Amino acid sequence: MPALPEIDAFTDDLVAIRRDLHAHPEIGFEEVRTSGIVAEKLASWGIEVHRGIGGTGVVGILQGTGGPGRRVGLRADMDALPMDEITNLPWRSTIPGRMHACGHDGHTTMLLGAARYLAENRGFAGTAVFVFQPAEEGLGGARAMLADNLFERFPCDEIYGIHNAPNLDPGQIAVFPGAAMAGADFFDIKITGKGCHGAMPHVGRDPVIVAISLAAALQTIVSRNADPREAAVLSITQIHAGSAYNVIPEEAVLAGTVRTFSPEIAKLIRERMREIAAGMALSFGVQIDVDIRGIFDVLVNHPEQAVATAAVAAEIVGVGNVLTEPKPVMGSEDFADMLRVVPGAYAWVGHAGSVPVHNPAFVLDDGILPIGASLLARLVETRTVA
Structure with missing residues (x-):
């Protein structure tokens, strides 16, 4: 029936x-x-x-x-x-x-x-x-x-x-x-650089470049750090920065989600996200704050x-x-x-x-x-x- x-x-x-x-x-x-x-x-x-x-x-x-x-x-x-x-x-x-x-x-x-x-x-x-x-x-x-x-x-x-x-x-x-169904984290990453005129980037610290580099680097966590036998997804779903054509902004923000079935893989991804962000901050001379929140259990x-x-x-x-x-x-x-x-x-x-x-x-x-x-x-x- x-x-x-x-x-x-x-x-x-x-x-x-x-x-x-x-x-x-x-x-x-x-x-x-x-x-x-x-x-x-x-x-x-x-x-x-x-x-x-x-x-x-x-x-x-x-x-x-x-x-x-x-x-x-x-x-x-x-x-x-x-x-x-x-x-x-x-x-x-x-x-x-x-x-x-x-x-x-x-x-x-x-x-x-x-x-x-x-x-x-x-x-x-x-x-x-x-x-x-x-x-x-x-x-x-x-x-x-x-x-x-x-x-x-x-x-x-x-x-x-x-x-x-x-x-x-x-x-x-x-x-x-x-x-x-997978467990999920949501994350927000705030990059604080030094704003300046778009024609004079050498006097600032461009958070947009850092955001682009960080977004690419984070994708290596699943492909190069997580066990390939373990399902995992890291998706950046938001990028926010700037308000004018000729202004390098002071801040840029990345946001997104991580999905896993294993507490160990979830822990690994969180740790690597923070480590990569810290390395990027040192390399580019900016401040990066990472907020990762567990939203859903498996x-x-x-x-x-x-x-x-x-x-x-x-x-x-x-x-x-x-x-x-x-x-x-x-x-x-x-x-x-x-x-x-x-x-x-x-x-x-x-x-x-x-x-x-x-x-x-x-x-x-x-x-x-x-x-x-x-x-x-x-x-x-x-x-x-x-």
Whole structure:
């Protein structure tokens, strides 16, 4: 079956919710409207609602009528990205500089769909815990909820999350045990030189030249220092310097991200970044300040829960469409922080379209909404049994 019949019956409602959320995106810790809609929907279905968890997070609690059982958590992220949309869809973003380019509007809607189904079909044992998380996109929303005692206040025996996947075929679901997504650092490197006239560089210390040289040198860390058998990425994603054609600026800034699966490789890269920067500073006679921050842990799926997710996925899309071969990705996801506290698993749901996430032309396939909702709902029905 492609989706639970009861969820199929209200798919149009899910599409309407998703498109409304898409038209009104909110970035991390600003999800006031989004969390308000989530809370209102949950309450309307008779689900106990708790707001303000970790800032703008929402938690819903639903007790099944099937007797004692386990507490199973389902998690979705709610935040958008700080970027403009270029799709020109009727439900495109109405807020400049804000876009649901990663499909979190879809994840929120899928979890709402699962919550509605379970509220209308309460025969499961135990308790369902619906976790709507803010600020997944590098702002620490999961850590904020954990710091707000998420699992002390709302205990879970296990927890599950899903993500849309335009790189998979429609109807495919991927899940596997072990390391599934990379850990990530973000970094900012500030180079302070000596500004001067662009026609007289000899009286200054040009931070732009240093930035260019440093950017090239940092790329040698992965290619020449890291074990080639270990996956690692170092990407410089921002370079900022200068404001005029004829002025050598005082400062230049590099920023970017590092992705790894190994704490040892992450440590090596951080150390080499600082060593190379220090050497460059001495060589060019400038000051270089390096700030490296650990943002995401490696996301590790627990074996039992990964197998359980694959079994439920086979019910929904057929065993031939469930991909269980380990293929870790270099992207990161702060659901990893929750999986360090509570066992669980994270899965990907394939959909139509070839535009990748984090692209201004990304379009979520609404056809995955009932599939994702069904997967989440069945995880509660099958995993709450003691």
